[in-house]
Amino acid sequence: MLSAEIIAVGSELLTPTKTDTNSLWLTEKLNEIGIEVRLKTVVGDDRARLEETIREALRRSDIVISTGGLGPTEDDITREVSAKAVGRELVYHEELVEDLRERFRRWGREMPKTNKRQAYVIEGARILPNLNGSAVGMAVEIGEKFLVVLPGPPRELKPMFEAHVLPTLKKSAGEIVVRRRILRVAGMGESAVDEAIAPIYKSFETVETSILFNRSEIEIHLAAKAKTETEAETILEELAGKIVQQLGVAVFALDGELMEEIVGKLLTENNKTLSIAESCTGGLIGERLTDVSGASRYFIEGAVVYSNQAKTRTLSVAPEIIERFGAVSAECAEAMARGMREKAETDFGISVTGIAGPDGGSDEKPVGTVFIGYADGAKTKSIKITLPGDRYLIRWRASSAALDYLRRQILKSSSEIVK
Amino acid sequence: MLSAEIIAVGSELLTPTKTDTNSLWLTEKLNEIGIEVRLKTVVGDDRARLEETIREALRRSDIVISTGGLGPTEDDITREVSAKAVGRELVYHEELVEDLRERFRRWGREMPKTNKRQAYVIEGARILPNLNGSAVGMAVEIGEKFLVVLPGPPRELKPMFEAHVLPTLKKSAGEIVVRRRILRVAGMGESAVDEAIAPIYKSFETVETSILFNRSEIEIHLAAKAKTETEAETILEELAGKIVQQLGVAVFALDGELMEEIVGKLLTENNKTLSIAESCTGGLIGERLTDVSGASRYFIEGAVVYSNQAKTRTLSVAPEIIERFGAVSAECAEAMARGMREKAETDFGISVTGIAGPDGGSDEKPVGTVFIGYADGAKTKSIKITLPGDRYLIRWRASSAALDYLRRQILKSSSEIVK
Numbered sequence: 001m002l003s004a005e006i007i008a009v010g011s012e013l014l015t016p017t018k019t020d021t022n023s024l025w026l027t028e029k030l031n032e033i034g035i036e037v038r039l040k041t042v043v044g045d046d047r048a049r050l051e052e053t054i055r056e057a058l059r060r061s062d063i064v065i066s067t068g069g070l071g072p073t074e075d076d077i078t079r080e081v082s083a084k085a086v087g088r089e090l091v092y093h094e095e096l097v098e099d100l101r102e103r104f105r106r107w108g109r110e111m112p113k114t115n116k117r118q119a120y121v122i123e124g125a126r127i128l129p130n131l132n133g134s135a136v137g138m139a140v141e142i143g144e145k146f147l148v149v150l151p152g153p154p155r156e157l158k159p160m161f162e163a164h165v166l167p168t169l170k171k172s173a174g175e176i177v178v179r180r181r182i183l184r185v186a187g188m189g190e191s192a193v194d195e196a197i198a199p200i201y202k203s204f205e206t207v208e209t210s211i212l213f214n215r216s217e218i219e220i221h222l223a224a225k226a227k228t229e230t231e232a233e234t235i236l237e238e239l240a241g242k243i244v245q246q247l248g249v250a251v252f253a254l255d256g257e258l259m260e261e262i263v264g265k266l267l268t269e270n271n272k273t274l275s276i277a278e279s280c281t282g283g284l285i286g287e288r289l290t291d292v293s294g295a296s297r298y299f300i301e302g303a304v305v306y307s308n309q310a311k312t313r314t315l316s317v318a319p320e321i322i323e324r325f326g327a328v329s330a331e332c333a334e335a336m337a338r339g340m341r342e343k344a345e346t347d348f349g350i351s352v353t354g355i356a357g358p359d360g361g362s363d364e365k366p367v368g369t370v371f372i373g374y375a376d377g378a379k380t381k382s383i384k385i386t387l388p389g390d391r392y393l394i395r396w397r398a399s400s401a402a403l404d405y406l407r408r409q410i411l412k413s414s415s416e417i418v419k
Numbered sequence: 420m421l422s423a424e425i426i427a428v429g430s431e432l433l434t435p436t437k438t439d440t441n442s443l444w445l446t447e448k449l450n451e452i453g454i455e456v457r458l459k460t461v462v463g464d465d466r467a468r469l470e471e472t473i474r475e476a477l478r479r480s481d482i483v484i485s486t487g488g489l490g491p492t493e494d495d496i497t498r499e500v501s502a503k504a505v506g507r508e509l510v511y512h513e514e515l516v517e518d519l520r521e522r523f524r525r526w527g528r529e530m531p532k533t534n535k536r537q538a539y540v541i542e543g544a545r546i547l548p549n550l551n552g553s554a555v556g557m558a559v560e561i562g563e564k565f566l567v568v569l570p571g572p573p574r575e576l577k578p579m580f581e582a583h584v585l586p587t588l589k590k591s592a593g594e595i596v597v598r599r600r601i602l603r604v605a606g607m608g609e610s611a612v613d614e615a616i617a618p619i620y621k622s623f624e625t626v627e628t629s630i631l632f633n634r635s636e637i638e639i640h641l642a643a644k645a646k647t648e649t650e651a652e653t654i655l656e657e658l659a660g661k662i663v664q665q666l667g668v669a670v671f672a673l674d675g676e677l678m679e680e681i682v683g684k685l686l687t688e689n690n691k692t693l694s695i696a697e698s699c700t701g702g703l704i705g706e707r708l709t710d711v712s713g714a715s716r717y718f719i720e721g722a723v724v725y726s727n728q729a730k731t732r733t734l735s736v737a738p739e740i741i742e743r744f745g746a747v748s749a750e751c752a753e754a755m756a757r758g759m760r761e762k763a764e765t766d767f768g769i770s771v772t773g774i775a776g777p778d779g780g781s782d783e784k785p786v787g788t789v790f791i792g793y794a795d796g797a798k799t800k801s802i803k804i805t806l807p808g809d810r811y812l813i814r815w816r817a818s819s820a821a822l823d824y825l826r827r828q829i830l831k832s833s834s835e836i837v838k
Contacts, residue, residue, distance in 0.1 A: 014457065016447035072610045103807070115610055132808055153632070283703065293778060294778070304709070313763075
């Protein structure tokens with residue numbers, strides 16, 4: 001089994017508030033192709049220590065991956081120091097400067113001179129293109145060893161690693177493959193899920209199963225080891241099927257999909273449209289729905305009705321309802337959903353009103369009290385939920401609960417069973 | 420200034436889901452008494468690598484702190500390996516076994532034999548009592564250097580470190596304290612900021628300055644070292660002032676505040692109200708604004724007008740505007756802002772319409788083209804921006820640009836200068 005080390009570069013990663021998360025993602029990717037991570041280092045913008053770290057890592061391990069320190073400024077030292085550590089020169093690539101100039105031009109700006117620094121590449125290294133940033137990566141073979149130099153921002157690092165590093169590493173890695181799958185469950189707790197499915201997953205000895213709580217959902221992580229991808233996938237398929245049989249409609253995603261993707265898929269399949277009225281979530285549900293490309297097919301309109309006047313003005317919620325029951329009530333939630341749906345002329349209308357805190361709670365309606373309203377052509381209804389957590393978590397959980405409520409209603413009305 | 424390294428021991432910290440968080444807490448404590456963390460390592464239950472890591476760390480840095488690997492089982496190797504790394508014997512302490520036996524008795528259990536392993540201590544080390552667990556810690560001076568061996572569980576490590584390590588380190592650390600500050604800058608690139616302020620921050624020798632790019636903004640991290648907190652704060656204040664003088668209105672936060680907090684503060688101070696019409700950001704701006712507790716004071720209403728009908732129906736955008744100029748146009752953005760403001764009866768109306776991708780781009784309006792509209796009582800205007808990145812980043816950057824546009828308009832109209 002090949003061994004790897006990961007070196008995260010950047011003084012900010014040595015402060016009390018920042019932590020290196022790239023290495024977790026990289027570890028997962030490396031593990032999947034049977035490469036083990038044996039050591040991780042975080043080093044600041046410190047030439048001597050970084051040079052020594054790279055050198056030692058290459059002595060000990062087969063593959064060394066550094067992340068960060070490839071920016072255009074003077075404290076970005078990885079380019080220079082890694083070249084020195086492997087005893088090679090940096091070579092200037094005019095075509096990289098041309099490419100950068102062109103990119104800046106497209107953004108309507110002139111390339112600052114300092115960005116020229118990003119056109120230096122270790123002699124003999126393969127250049128790894130960066131789709132989402134200005135720093136290219138580098139991959140260089142040093143005898144039997146392999147050094148990969150990646151930029152720090154996850155959105156630059158991830159696609160670069162997947163497209164330009166992983167395929168190469170895969171070739172040199174060994175025989176065992178690992179395939180992973182994430183199932184997501186809504187409306188159940190961590191221990192309840194574990195109790196229900198432990199007898200099932202324990203009988204699959206080649207699959208590592210772990211159950212995690214993720215803000216508003218339970219994630220069931222499956223990792224199957226086998227000799228071929230097909231074999232691993234078959235095992236995963238079988239285990240996932242048994243878990244769904246046990247947990248039923250609570251399982252909303254079979255392959256890591258997000259709640260907003262699943263809801264979008266259901267709406268598309270059923271050819272239905274949606275509008276959303278949000279109070280305490282302030283636009284979060286709309287934001288999540290429209291984070292999915294193509295959402296315009298089913299998501300027609302949203303209203304962020306933070307004030308009572310807005311609820312009345314935009315959604316025709318009768319002032320008497322707010323006066324009598326309060327803006328946070330089943331009655332108001334239902335009126336919001338109905339008003340939204342009628343105004344936007346959609347098949348479904350969903351609403352959320354609640355108390356996200358930290359202020360605004362009372363004995364009768366404490367922080368975390370949330371009402372979700374639902375309206376279709378035939379009926380209007382609502383549920384009340386009480387959510388734990390701080391403002392951020394309550395808002396997030398309310399948005400997930402609203403999407404899940406809609407999902408269950410669509411499944412019910414279309415009489416479909418989750419596949 | 421004394422330098423420290425932290426070594427986290429444990430194979431579980433090299434998996435894709437676990438991360439070392441002890442080092443963040445330790446870093447904070449060390450920084451507070453003026454000790455700088457220069458390197459962090461995560462190493463598995465791997466004798467050779469751990470021994471080498473401890474040895475190298477002691478060579479490079481004044482203080483080395485290891486966490487974890489002190490349990491009673493065979494894969495807990497820190498005790499043995501650290502003794503070997505510093506060339507000393509492990510000494511058996513009968514009184515520690517007695518103490519452990521007594522503890523187990525109190526829990527109504529008999530001490531398992533394996534726990535005897537926890538009674539071995541590096542020769543000459545000071546024993547650090549553990550109030551919340553069975554593994555004692557060790558502190559040992561190796562010439563001028565200082566090695567501290569702590570257990571992994573945070574609730575054992577923290578009280579042990581505070582009671583038995585911090586006071587000793589404080590004495591040798593001397594007088595220096597570190598104070599940190601983050602400035603945020605909008606509308607400028609990383610290199611442009613660096614070029615403009617490098618001459619300033621370089622003249623402050625006791626402040627470490629680093630410049631980071633954070634999705635849509637530039638962060639300037641300042642860490643001032645001084646003999647007292649007051650002195651450090653005075654230096655930070657002076658440097659921050661000079662940076663603002665240089666960069667002007669582009670600096671929007673002087674102490675780490677988020678854009679949505681700053682906009683909220685400006686609206687509150689000026690006693691103004693706001694409504695937002697969002698197309699491509701889908702609710703993200705409303706979500707960010709209402710993430711700030713108390714936003715109901717100034718944020719009245721938002722509309723997520725994803726479809727053209729919604730733009731016309733809800734915001735009274737004339738269909739001819741959409742037909743003639745397109746939904747992604749300056750004309751449409753301005754009509755949206757004006758319509759929103761009039762409908763919601765607010766002081767300001769802000770709108771966003773653009774192409775977040777991955778689909779929907781054209782030669783004339785490629786993915787990333789975004790128009791931001793602004794309306795107040797007196798005028799309506801708009802800007803066009805072109806944003807790089809994927810769908811997520813384009814949406815995030817568009818939301819930040821819209822908030823920043825509003826911020827600049829408020830500053831202009833209230834003729835205030837950023838303080």
